[in-house]
Amino acid sequence: MDSLELILQFGNRQNDFTLAEKEKMAEKKNLHYCEFLTELTPNDVLPGILDLIANIKVEGIPIGLASVSKNASTVLKALQLENAFDYVVNAAKIKNSKPDPEIFLTACSQLGADPKQSIGIEDAAAGIDSIKASEMFAVGVGNTLHKSDYQVATTDLLQWDTIKAEYKKWIEA
Secondary structure, X not given: OHXXXXXXXXXXXXOOOOHHHHHHHHHHHHHHHHHHHOOOOHHHOOOOHHHHHHHHHHOOOOOEEOOOOOOHHHHHHHXXXXXXXXEEOOXXXXXXXXXXXXXXXXXXXXXXXXXXXXXXXXXXXXXXXXXXHOOOEEEEEOOOOOOOOEEEOOHHHOOHHHHHHHHHHHHHO
């Protein structure tokens, strides 16, 4: 429903439909999305992500996934990344969507990590706001995420050594 609301807001149509109509549209949107998910393969992992995960794991740093998608486990399985994360937040148990910090704080809690000593990576403004509200270091992927502490245009630019260096500057500031 949250993503549908964003789509409707973008088209300035958020007040054009009843709740029942919106629920029906969200269900239809999710069915189309689930059909798309059946076509995902490991070849669809975004450039740079596998190297980033591998470089973080080499250092023994726990990695969590804080996706609000209720299809996250399906996506991870299709991409063969279900074992890449030490903890995956169950979106169905999250009461508040991003930009609320709940999902990132949950991930940190389950990983035994202090949010103030953690790094979050996001590709959406609401996610960056959520990371910042969690008091984490925010890495933005995309050209419009200016609230990020560090920003790259695309996932292939997510270099672990550079992220660590930027994080260190942020900690020392």
